[in-house]
Amino acid sequence: MTDQVDNNSLDRAAVIEIVVAGVREALVLASPEAETTELTEETRLIGAGAVLDSLGLVTAVLEIEQRLADEHDLVVVLADERAMSQKHSPFRSVGALTDYVLRLAAENTHA
Template sequence: MPLPLPAPETLLQMVLDGLREALELSGKPLPDQLDAETSLIGKQAVLDSLALVTLIVDLEQRIEEEFDLALTLADDRAMSQKHSPFRTAGALAAYVGELLAEELAHG
């Protein structure tokens, strides 16, 4: 029996937890608020490129530990989308949910 797909709030919390850790590792101050609208790329980004890579690797590891699935978040599919899945924390959580749904359906 396949694992149930986690709730969107659970995935967002996973992204936000990883974001906090990436910010702490980078030495950058934590913003007053981290939420679904927090920018990950662009002018308003809270992360630099190295911290974004740290976040992506952390999320891939968390997904593998929690769901026993090896997902690649930064691949051709992600990079070729009209709207980057890395633009906000919420967009990244939604993208993780999409990939998990596909993997669990084919599981």
């Protein structure tokens, strides 16, 4: 799902940074004091104990897609059919979403 494959610089640390920035953007939009909320790989994005509500998740996903496109020329749809049908949603945590982005990026590189 891309016309760009220039994502060689996309290592795990870079993706975590983008996912965290996207989630933080969504949190800050809802509540400015979220600027200092600690976000780790284990931070839950959906379900019990999640930091985001439904609109927040939409915002976070869009922010992450946008940053991947802007900073790495990686054009992906994160909420694709596979993601939405997985038993263990890739949106469940920062770490899971990071892994999913890396998987999509690898598939694009090899496409």
